[in-house]
Amino acid sequence: VSVAVVGAGAFGTALAIALAQKTDVLLWSRSSEQVEGMRRWRSNRAHLDGHPFPDGIWVSADLSDTKGIDTVLIAIPMQKLRQFLMSTSDVLAGKRLVACCKGIDLETGLGPLETIAHTLPTAKASLLTGPSFASDIARGLPTALVLACDDAEIGALLQAELSTRSLRLYRTTDIIGASLGGALKNVVAIAAGAAIGAGLGESARAALMTRGFVEMQRFALHRGARVETMGGLSGFGDLVLTCTSAQSRNYRLGCAIGQATTFDPDITVEGAATARAVDALARAEGLDMPITSAVAALLEKRLDVAEAMDTLLARSLKEE
């Protein structure tokens, strides 16, 4: 076994299935009940039903089984990442850790790579992000992702190790841009969903996404991201996918807000936490982020959908 995937949600499971095409993979879940089920059924019925495991997948609830495995993909939701790393630092120290989550920690304001750097300074951290749905990856459909690592040598090594015929990894050293693209797009997706849910139509959504893309760039470039990264897979590509597909949880939450229906509170919606974190950071740094502000206000019920859309779409006439 040369690669481990830690976290058996939909995305982690899909990555394990894809990588098992070329190597043996350890898939870890903290729940021994879930592990037992995955062993019995050779599939993850709870989170990625309908995608049987290839032979190369080994399932475990014991993190010490990663001993001797150098490359560990961390597929833990962003808001649980810090706590997870703190409780497992003895086992994961010194490994190549590939964060497979998107967002900003609500308590610290840090992204996945910064969170690893703060909690596990001996790990070699990188980030796997970009436009993809777990079911597309698991089915072996063509998918292009970004592997972001500030150490170009480790980046190239991981690119080769984690690419398959259908899963194509492009690499970048712009870890700020890759992190922020994947985080910020979820906020715009909530706004896009709200526009569609409220019946405003696809043209209105396209206008909102355009202003959202400009807003994402404003925040990310201010923090040192490169403009090419924002226009690439982890910015543009992931934004487009998340804002236009009912497969996206963030988009679906937005639709529910737009339709004034309820949304299952147990579903992790990374963009909700990110909106609040980025809204606070942007205010502190004096950046104009009207869509992020509106989404944060919608989530906290300080604004209703009609008011939010009016604010965003009926702005005064001006130059683009």
Add this chain to the structure above:
Amino acid sequence: VSVAVVGAGAFGTALAIALAQKTDVLLWSRSSEQVEGMRRWRSNRAHLDGHPFPDGIWVSADLSDTKGIDTVLIAIPMQKLRQFLMSTSDVLAGKRLVACCKGIDLETGLGPLETIAHTLPTAKASLLTGPSFASDIARGLPTALVLACDDAEIGALLQAELSTRSLRLYRTTDIIGASLGGALKNVVAIAAGAAIGAGLGESARAALMTRGFVEMQRFALHRGARVETMGGLSGFGDLVLTCTSAQSRNYRLGCAIGQATTFDPDITVEGAATARAVDALARAEGLDMPITSAVAALLEKRLDVAEAMDTLLARSLKEE
């Protein structure tokens, strides 16, 4: 009557309906039969059924009825624009002409504004473009478009004259960027449709769109467009809308190609002509445009879908 719309296809009719909320509008069609039908039914059953005309719309088949009207919107398909302008130059000379079409003339390689400048040098030309579907505009849903004019004063005048509460016009003086965004996005939409039609999934489409956006920018910046325009409504916004909606004819043509089904040859698909025009221009100027080349080859049946998608999605691993 202060505004005329020349051309009663779906988009021209929708603009007339929207503008009639604030002023009287003359809607011209070359077909007296169509004009008769629109007078009788107070709607354009052939091209925009289900959207009744407000009182302020006046229908005519006589172009000399535009006498005394300074602002004329030209909603004629790109490949018919030059011929139309040459045959009507006596009537339209000296007016403010707002081109409402997207693409590149296959014979001359010119866009809508250049075509007006060449055939009617006395006209004051501008361009109305951006992400919008005719039915969204006709229904009064929020829509944001770009009014591109190199004369900033005329641009500001038209912005005020043609904006309504739901139809928001942003203005720019970057006529190259606004023209090329609206033209090039249709080519990417054909590729995006082909990916979906071939069953490759939304993640693959997002990857293709990302590479398409990079390719659009390469071509447009080489010709003097501004990067902000490409990232705005007429570039990013229109690309997103066209590549993700079954309302787009270019996307639907792509889907048909991907599914290997037939497509009604009477439907105007601007992107098919644009792909061939841009492919030729890019080759002449030594620009790398793999998606445009593949779409041109698909349309001319020099390549099948599996080959095209393989070429585009299985590229060698590299930096983004």
